Amino acid sequence: MELTTIHDEVREYYGRTLSSNDDLHTDAPHCEAVAPPRYVTEVMPLIADEIIARFYGCGSPIPPALEGCTVLDLGCGSGRDVYVLSKLVGETGHVIGVDMTPEQIGVAEKYQQEQAERFGYAASNVEFRLGYIEDLAAIGIEDESIDLVVSNCVVNLSP
Numbered sequence: 001m002e003l004t005t006i007h008d009e010v011r012e013y014y015g016r017t018l019s020s021n022d023d024l025h026t027d028a029p030h031c032e033a034v035a036p037p038r039y040v041t042e043v044m045p046l047i048a049d050e051i052i053a054r055f056y057g058c059g060s061p062i063p064p065a066l067e068g069c070t071v072l073d074l075g076c077g078s079g080r081d082v083y084v085l086s087k088l089v090g091e092t093g094h095v096i097g098v099d100m101t102p103e104q105i106g107v108a109e110k111y112q113q114e115q116a117e118r119f120g121y122a123a124s125n126v127e128f129r130l131g132y133i134e135d136l137a138a139i140g141i142e143d144e145s146i147d148l149v150v151s152n153c154v155v156n157l158s159p
């Protein structure tokens with residue numbers, strides 16, 4: 001297959017070349033200098049193993065005091081940070097994950113119901129949208145609709 005754009009190359013790498021973070025061509029996710037804060041690590045044991053195995057970020061971009069917030073994760077991948085945020089915003093909050101790689105969104109969506117149950121929620125407070133972070137309007141994300149935008153190792157990949 002001929003790769004024609006940065007989007008194509010990045011999607012190929014995260015969607016097909018990698019099957020877990022053991023395959024990464026970097027050791028950034030294992031960087032202890034950027035260990036996540038305790039309010040994040042406390043949620044990790046509640047996250048499904050496959051989501052954690054396909055975490056390709058580094059450290060944590062998640063601030064404290066998020067109860068009730070609407071949060072957008074740009075390039076959410078398999079959804080580790082989305083699900084950590086799901087717990088931190090609580091049942092009244094909302095989290096949207098955007099990613100252009102179907103394989104990654106597929107893993108994230110697979111655990112939507114299970115993660116809601118793990119957190120003791122009546123219904124999931126997260127959603128995932130397949131699309132480009134450069135064109136959020138195309139996937140229905142409106143201006144002024146988000147309280148907090150986070151992103152973990154993605155903006156550097158954007159053309």
Ligand SMILES: C[S@@+](CC[C@H](N)C(=O)[O-])C[C@H]1O[C@@H](n2cnc3c(N)ncnc32)[C@H](O)[C@@H]1O
Nearest residue numbers: 055056057075076077099100101132133152153
């Ligand atoms: C290094 S991984 C990080 C994934 C996730 N944030 C995490 O921490 O596991 C980069 C992710 O960004 C996505 N991505 C890269 N460029 C993108 C773009 N322009 N639009 C949407 N998603 C993008 C890739 O598909 C991949 O899932």
